[in-house]
Amino acid sequence: MEEITIKDSLKITPIQVGGDGKTVQLIMTGYLDTYNSPEFQTHVNQLIDSGINRILFNCNGLNYISSTGIGAFTAFLKNLKQKKGDMVLFGLQNKVLDVFQLLGFTKFFKIADDLDSALGTLEGTGTGAPAVGPAAAEAQSGAAAVFPLVFECPHCAKKLRASKPGKYRCSGCRGIIKVDERGAVAPA
Numbered sequence: 001m002e003e004i005t006i007k008d009s010l011k012i013t014p015i016q017v018g019g020d021g022k023t024v025q026l027i028m029t030g031y032l033d034t035y036n037s038p039e040f041q042t043h044v045n046q047l048i049d050s051g052i053n054r055i056l057f058n059c060n061g062l063n064y065i066s067s068t069g070i071g072a073f074t075a076f077l078k079n080l081k082q083k084k085g086d087m088v089l090f091g092l093q094n095k096v097l098d099v100f101q102l103l104g105f106t107k108f109f110k111i112a113d114d115l116d117s118a119l120g121t122l123e124g125t126g127t128g129a130p131a132v133g134p135a136a137a138e139a140q141s142g143a144a145a146v147f148p149l150v151f152e153c154p155h156c157a158k159k160l161r162a163s164k165p166g167k168y169r170c171s172g173c174r175g176i177i178k179v180d181e182r183g184a185v186a187p188a
Contacts, residue, residue: 053085104171
């Protein structure tokens with residue numbers, strides 16, 4: 001598998017993972033938007049059609065994503081599920097993760113912090129998510145140890161994820177939630 005550059009805006013470096021020939025890590029660098037998404041979809045779908053059915057999307061170098069880019073990931077997930085496969089996104093920068101959260105897609109995708117937890121999630125031995133809730137947040141010290149934080153919406157109990165302190169809109173009930181620097185969650 002060779003490195004692919006799409007329209008000078010997105011570079012994808014595939015790396016075979018394990019010995020089964022069905023798992024690949026795709027290291028993404030650049031941005032994913034309406035301009036380059038169709039070609040990105042073509043390349044990834046070719047990988048899936050070649051027999052790859054488990055993909056780890058390394059998003060450490062992905063510095064922007066549009067709703068069209070998220071739509072591409074949705075199509076991959078559907079395609080992989082039809083082939084009894086799966087995918088995990090990991091290493092999302094806060095601004096990219098925020099887009100997934102604001103559009104409500106964190107409930108559809110498996111999202112992990114790093115390669116090890118992504119592999120664990122793919123293998124079914126990990127959740128890809130950090131400790132949950134205010135009790136776990138209080139047990140840790142400092143905002144860096146608290147975030148990213150998985151918590152329940154105080155309005156409807158839907159599981160949500162916060163990458164930093166601030167106000168968030170629940171993707172389930174659309175209620176506004178405030179998360180402070182200690183990880184305390186309250187209706188806003």
